[in-house]
Amino acid sequence: MGSAALAQEPEPTAQVIAIPPLATVKITDTDAGTTWGLANQIANLISADLKLSSKFIFADIQKVRIPSYPEVTAPSYPQWRSVGAKLLLQGFVNARSDGRLTIGCYLYDVQAGRELARQGFAVSTGEWRRAAHKCADMAYQKVTANAPMFDSRIAYVAESGSEDAPVKRLAVMDFDGANHTWLTSGDSTVLTPKLSPGGDRIAYTSFGGGKLHVEIVELGSNGGRPLIPGSDETFGPAFSPDGNTVLFSMSNGGNVDLYAVAAGGGFPQRLTTSPSIETGASYSPDGKSIAFVSDRSGRPEIYVMNADGTNQRRVSFGPGDYGSPAWSPAGDKITFMRTQGPLSRIGVMGANGGDERLLTNGPNDAEPAWSPDGSRVIFQRFDAASRRTMLATVPAGGGEVRPVPTPQGGSDPSWSERQE
């Protein structure tokens, strides 16, 4: 513990898995290197992904013969039993005549001697990492019954410049830091990006044009469009689980309330009417409830209501100020930040309140969000030594905080599985 190594301590129920290099029918040159080189890189990436979970122990395969191409579909079980493997994840990578790659992976139960799952992908040479992440997801889902999490993206705000007036740009990357791109120029401050459930759009808050407003950008397109053109100040967007509705906060003469609008734009529906502040909304995964922040009690606390605004009830009762609730993918928990004096920390509570547990010690942790499978919480942390705000994750049940490397400072993370 406490080491810089990223590998998670295996749990007692962890299973021993062998992940040999992939096979290739013929070593071929491609835009991404030879298929033999890719075969090794893909196996390494699958291992790196699965090492992030505590559910696997990795068999030592140094002394094992690397499977030949025919062996991909007919593994020699005795040799994998000899290294103590319970599971075997192997596959192939072939170059196609159209310049793309075919990548297949197979999961076997070594003890029972049978196939558990298989998946195949035709990908461009630039996207082989996605196929590797999908293979890792296949094994991860089979073993943990969790939702997949490795073919996922993190949207966040890249921070540079001075502390007093930081340059804040919208950025997106694969969850492991690959394929990093900036989506805005930094001319105007952007905040609170939220990836859509499919990972293909980002809703965020922008100061562009001198007025706070929510924008939506399609990944791969140029520039965002305002969610509601010409409205009052709007901020704090959140997608519904089906991606069709966006929650946001709108100010009306100093009274901030929650509204919902179709993601393509339209007439907003007002959800709260109290004279206090209502903001920071997050949908439950079934889309039937909304968690939000209100200061109707005199200080910001977390409340839950039905998606139409009825049945509002307070769920946070601990000391300090609460903020930024986010509903877990399984729907049973809400993560939040809690501030007491100068100390802000990340916590998790039951979706109806209670069972509150703080996951981090601060002193400046904020803006939590869930990993797609609900196993981890990603958040921002101010690092006093470098005087930068960085991203980090912590297991949702508590444990070691791990940094998420980004090229610059990072804040306001959002993490979503890709579906396109």
Add this chain to the structure above:
Amino acid sequence: MKCKSLLVAAFALATAATAANAQFRLPVIFPLGRSNAPPPAPPPGSLAPGAVTQGALVAAAGTDTVYFSANGATVDPTATATLAAQARWLLANPYVTVRLEGHGGPNDSRDYALAIGDRRANSVRDFLVLQGVAPQRITVMSWGKERPGKVLIGQSLVAAGPRVVTVVVPEPAPMPMPAPAPAR
């Protein structure tokens, strides 16, 4: 203003006296009023509309910033005095428009900081309007916690925290200029 004219009078007296009688000894001159004397600025009444600056507001009202308690948006007695002076200055300079920039606390959540900053800016706006300033001359915005700011308290710089800053909006250019494309 009184303090300044006293000082000016004293100096005029001193100059005249020096010329008349080299033996005249100046009294010890104590500054009156605020210990942090605002930067000297011409009296607001004499200003052309285009020349009105942030400095003039600060000179007239003592400061352009009022502070709030954590989670609070109520104008307290100190803020009341400052804002009343700002309102008087705005009434004396009817061509000036201002932007009220509200700020949240450094440890607020991102969204709540934006919301409470907006609420603070609006409560300052309501106060100025009650003092007779036309609502059309005031715009409000919230910075949330995006411009934390620092103030010198004693020897140390500390986060400025919950506050509203009254910003004098520069007069538009007399000739309409082609508007630059809105930045994203």
